[in-house]
Amino acid sequence: MKTEVRLQNSSNLSEKGQHTFDRNKVIFRLREIVGSENVLTDEAELVCYSYDASLYSNLPDVVVFPGSDVEVSEILKFANEERVPVTPRGAGTSLSGGPVPVDSGIVLVLSRMNRILDLDLENLTVTCEVGITLRELNRFLSRWRLFFPIDPGSAETVTLGGMIGENAAGMHSLKYGKTKDRVLDLEVVLPTGRIVNLGSRCYKCASGYDLKDLFIGSEGTLGVVTKATLRISPIPEYYDVVSAAFKSTLDAGRAISEIVKREIPVSALEFMDEYSINVVRSFTGLPLPDAAAMVLVECQGLKEAIQGHLNRIVEVLSGEGAFEVKISKTRQEADQLWYARKVAYGAITRRHPTAIQADPVVPVSKLPDYLARLESISKKYSVQIISYGHAADGNLHPTVMVDERNVDEMERARLALAEIYRSALELGGTLTGEHGIGVAKSEYFGLEWADSYIGLARAIKTVLDPNNIMNPGKWI
Numbered sequence: 001m002k003t004e005v006r007l008q009n010s011s012n013l014s015e016k017g018q019h020t021f022d023r024n025k026v027i028f029r030l031r032e033i034v035g036s037e038n039v040l041t042d043e044a045e046l047v048c049y050s051y052d053a054s055l056y057s058n059l060p061d062v063v064v065f066p067g068s069d070v071e072v073s074e075i076l077k078f079a080n081e082e083r084v085p086v087t088p089r090g091a092g093t094s095l096s097g098g099p100v101p102v103d104s105g106i107v108l109v110l111s112r113m114n115r116i117l118d119l120d121l122e123n124l125t126v127t128c129e130v131g132i133t134l135r136e137l138n139r140f141l142s143r144w145r146l147f148f149p150i151d152p153g154s155a156e157t158v159t160l161g162g163m164i165g166e167n168a169a170g171m172h173s174l175k176y177g178k179t180k181d182r183v184l185d186l187e188v189v190l191p192t193g194r195i196v197n198l199g200s201r202c203y204k205c206a207s208g209y210d211l212k213d214l215f216i217g218s219e220g221t222l223g224v225v226t227k228a229t230l231r232i233s234p235i236p237e238y239y240d241v242v243s244a245a246f247k248s249t250l251d252a253g254r255a256i257s258e259i260v261k262r263e264i265p266v267s268a269l270e271f272m273d274e275y276s277i278n279v280v281r282s283f284t285g286l287p288l289p290d291a292a293a294m295v296l297v298e299c300q301g302l303k304e305a306i307q308g309h310l311n312r313i314v315e316v317l318s319g320e321g322a323f324e325v326k327i328s329k330t331r332q333e334a335d336q337l338w339y340a341r342k343v344a345y346g347a348i349t350r351r352h353p354t355a356i357q358a359d360p361v362v363p364v365s366k367l368p369d370y371l372a373r374l375e376s377i378s379k380k381y382s383v384q385i386i387s388y389g390h391a392a393d394g395n396l397h398p399t400v401m402v403d404e405r406n407v408d409e410m411e412r413a414r415l416a417l418a419e420i421y422r423s424a425l426e427l428g429g430t431l432t433g434e435h436g437i438g439v440a441k442s443e444y445f446g447l448e449w450a451d452s453y454i455g456l457a458r459a460i461k462t463v464l465d466p467n468n469i470m471n472p473g474k475w476i
Helices: 023-032 041-046 070-083 134-144 159-168 211-215 249-261 274-284 303-319 330-342 343-351 366-379 407-426 442-448 450-466
Strands: 060-063 086-089 106-109 115-121 125-129 183-189 194-200 224-231 239-246 268-273 292-298 324-327 354-357 385-386 388-390 399-402
Touching: 023 060, 023 070, 041 060, 070 086, 070 106, 070 183, 070 224, 086 125, 086 159, 115 134, 125 268, 134 159, 134 249, 159 224, 194 211, 194 450, 239 249, 239 303, 239 330, 239 343, 249 268, 249 303, 249 366, 268 274, 268 330, 274 292, 274 343, 274 385, 292 303, 292 330, 303 324, 303 330, 324 330, 330 343, 343 399, 354 407, 366 385, 366 407, 399 407, 407 442
Parallel strands: 060 106, 086 106
Antiparallel strands: 115 125, 125 224, 183 194, 183 224, 239 292, 239 324, 268 292, 268 388, 354 399, 385 399
């Protein structure tokens, strides 16, 4: 259920402060650029582009669907001249409010720009427009037993542009990295309408400033990415999954830390707490254990090569208190375990009216302390906090379960979230590992970064976007 409820402010998000413009003039010009059939103005249609997967929403003035980088250029050039806010949007799966048009204006949707432009099988790269979904891209690449291995939870619907904007990661980031680790070069349209190419198609490049990475994770605040060249990989031929059940989350946290410390070459390492296990078991019917915590560890490679790694993993898990340790016997068993982990968020959201998910990161060695703090915060504010996520890099997803119709409960949720973020920072962590700052974490941004950093970031924003038309009202 999508509502107008917000953690920071229950009133309308839109500020409209520095942006005043003639809506009819904007609509007329956009229709000239892309055609009337690619411009939405009816309020019922605008609502569909007013929100993402977070609690935040705000109605845009108009939605436009460009079909080329030239059309994006013309739109931004006009918007810059008229001081019209522009919010780039992919599939709207963000959990941070990143694509929510805080200052209304234009929502720019790149779904028409979904062409694959080049596949280089010798160098394992693919070049495509960023409106393509990850699912469409991997379906195409699968003909050659290849894939783009970044796998966010929204992999079925997420677009490449959204992944670049948020620097998305996923369960296999330990092996394959984050989105920025796989992007070789970008085509970007600046707020002035200028089209620039950044990066190199070579795997290594130390020539000049790395401006490409400046736009990855910038959440559409600096310009619009239109094309990307990506590193791709062969689909793994063989993998096994070890599952371990624990009587306490602290034991599970220590086991995770020990596996990472020993540098055992695993491709994924995930954590689920008791409530997430129970909900997923009920949702899927899979025989998951009755436990306070479950850890899933995957190894990829040749069957003979990974057997030694699996034995070491079993040794660590058992030594740290796991009362049940199993190695998948078939690929079907391994896939069922990953399915259980992937559906966790969807299963959880069916149990409560409102699920507010955070994604701070802490050093892996601090996971036991962090899990203890989450339990304490849950008791302190009388809200349920479900924890699961990417344990190998310390990026859990504590999810606060509340009812948005209950004002008191929402206030306690706000206080709990603030303490979750503060706790992560006190442990040497960061506010977000893959979901981005967006609207949801903007009020905490100053807790992590000094004024000198924020001032430098704003100076860069001012140089590239002096009229502040790109996704205004967010953390920057």
